[in-house]
Amino acid sequence: MSARSTRRGSLRLSGFMPFRLNRLAAAVSQHLSVVYRTRFALEVPEWRVLATVGEAHGCTAQQVAASTRMHKTRVSRALAGLRRRGLIERVASARDRREMPLRLSSKGRRVYAQLVPLALARERALLKSLSSGELRGLLAGLDRLEAFLGLAAGTRRGVPP
Numbered sequence: 227m228s229a230r231s232t233r234r235g236s237l238r239l240s241g242f243m244p245f246r247l248n249r250l251a252a253a254v255s256q257h258l259s260v261v262y263r264t265r266f267a268l269e270v271p272e273w274r275v276l277a278t279v280g281e282a283h284g285c286t287a288q289q290v291a292a293s294t295r296m297h298k299t300r301v302s303r304a305l306a307g308l309r310r311r312g313l314i315e316r317v318a319s320a321r322d323r324r325e326m327p328l329r330l331s332s333k334g335r336r337v338y339a340q341l342v343p344l345a346l347a348r349e350r351a352l353l354k355s356l357s358s359g360e361l362r363g364l365l366a367g368l369d370r371l372e373a374f375l376g377l378a379a380g381t382r383r384g385v386p387p
Contacts, residue, residue: 261344271304280338284329
């Protein structure tokens, strides 16, 4: 079953899987943004950068862009805002002086420590709309699609066996 076309060769956008995934991703992102936008005044790109740097305990802007699939310009703007607010800092690399790894500042680590449990609770609330079988199937399908597209598979937090 592909795009759930009405007749051979035609496209019904509402049934087109890439469209549905994109729309769903935007809605899930908006659902989660309630946590970080209202309480921490973070925009979506800033949240993604903060979460990526915090999870990795430091990384480069290029690694953030590759991990989040955000354009390097969006990453750069988000980094500038986070640096202005004192949440992220650049550090000199011992290996390569041209490389400037990022890490959370002490203020950034405090925000990250407050934000992560709230984001995980929001994720759990969203996933409760699925049965355990549906959740397993969804995660297995995402793993297969990510593997097909050469993306690293996500972790399976809180998935019932």
